[in-house]
Amino acid sequence: MLNIGRKQKLVVVKKVEFGIYLGETREAGEKERVLLPIKQVPEGTKEGDELEVFLYRDSSDRLIATTREPKLVLGELAVLNVAATGKIGAFLDWGLEKDLFLPFKQQTRRLHPGDEVLVSLYIDKSDRLCATMKVYHFLKTNSPYVVGDIVKGRIYEISGNFGVFVAVDDRYSGLIPKREAQADYHVGQELECRVTEVKEDGKLSLSARGKAYEQIAIDAESVLSVIEEFAGVLPFDDKASPEVIQREFGLSKAAFKRAVGHLMKEKQVVIRDGKIWTAEKAK
Known part of the structure; x- marks a missing residue:
C-alpha cells in the first residue's frame, strides 16, 4: 500500500x-x-x-x-518556518518543493512570513497533507522529567478554562494551570518552567514561576517598580480585587500580598489611607 x-x-x-x-x-x-x-x-x-x-x-x-528529506512526517511534530500567508491560510517550508498548507482553522494565532510554528501533519478529507497548530493529541506523555526539574517549552494554545498549554522540548505534553497562569502569555512564546507535578497519564503540570520563597523577592521588586511608576503612591492597597491586581501587576492576589508584605518588612513601603506608599513618598 x-x-x-x-x-x-x-x-x-x-x-x-x-x-x-x-x-x-x-x-x-x-x-x-x-x-x-x-x-x-x-x-x-x-x-x-x-x-x-x-x-x-x-x-x-x-x-x-x-527522495528529499521532509522536516515532518505523519504522527510527528516539528517547528517550521512560515514561507507565506494568504486568504485561505499559511504555507510552511518543510524541505520539499511544494510548501505545506496550514489552513486558517488549524491556526491558533495570526501568522506572518518568517514566523516559527510548532505543527503536526494530518491528512484532510481530500486526502491531502496539511499542517495543524492544534498539537495536543500529538504530544508525547513519556517525558524523562520529574517534579522540580527545570524545562523549556513553547506555548501552543491558551485556554480560559484550563490555562496555558506548553509543548515541553516541542514534544511532551505540559500545562500551566489557570491558577498559575497569571502573566501575559501568547501562543508561540518560549518559556522556562518548573515541573510541579507528573500526572498519572504522564502529562506535566508546570509553573513559570520559581518556588514561592524564591519568587517573593522577584515579585517584590516588580511591585515596587510599578508603585514608583504611580509616582510613589499606588491608588489601592492589598485589599484590591484580583482583577485589578492581575491587570496592573500580572500577579495573583496571594502573590501580590506576599510581595507587599516583603516590602513592608524591608521598610520599603507603607500602607496608609487605602493606598500603598513608597517609604520615601510617605515621609
Whole structure:
C-alpha cells in the first residue's frame, strides 16, 4: 500500500523519460505505482532497485514520490518556518518543493512570513497533507522529567478554562494551570518552567514561576517598580480585587500580598489611607 505522508521503501517498476515508477513489488499495476521525477532519481538506478522515498501530493494534487528529506512526517511534530500567508491560510517550508498548507482553522494565532510554528501533519478529507497548530493529541506523555526539574517549552494554545498549554522540548505534553497562569502569555512564546507535578497519564503540570520563597523577592521588586511608576503612591492597597491586581501587576492576589508584605518588612513601603506608599513618598 502506498502511504502518503510517510517514508517507505519501494521497488523500481519502470523507467521512463521523465522519471521512474515505483511500487511495493515489481508486479505492481498502474494504479499501485507512484512517479519519482527524473531530477530526484539517483544516478545509476535501474529496474528492480529499492529506494526509500516520501510520498505527498504535488501542486496538481497528484501523488508523487521524492527522495528529499521532509522536516515532518505523519504522527510527528516539528517547528517550521512560515514561507507565506494568504486568504485561505499559511504555507510552511518543510524541505520539499511544494510548501505545506496550514489552513486558517488549524491556526491558533495570526501568522506572518518568517514566523516559527510548532505543527503536526494530518491528512484532510481530500486526502491531502496539511499542517495543524492544534498539537495536543500529538504530544508525547513519556517525558524523562520529574517534579522540580527545570524545562523549556513553547506555548501552543491558551485556554480560559484550563490555562496555558506548553509543548515541553516541542514534544511532551505540559500545562500551566489557570491558577498559575497569571502573566501575559501568547501562543508561540518560549518559556522556562518548573515541573510541579507528573500526572498519572504522564502529562506535566508546570509553573513559570520559581518556588514561592524564591519568587517573593522577584515579585517584590516588580511591585515596587510599578508603585514608583504611580509616582510613589499606588491608588489601592492589598485589599484590591484580583482583577485589578492581575491587570496592573500580572500577579495573583496571594502573590501580590506576599510581595507587599516583603516590602513592608524591608521598610520599603507603607500602607496608609487605602493606598500603598513608597517609604520615601510617605515621609
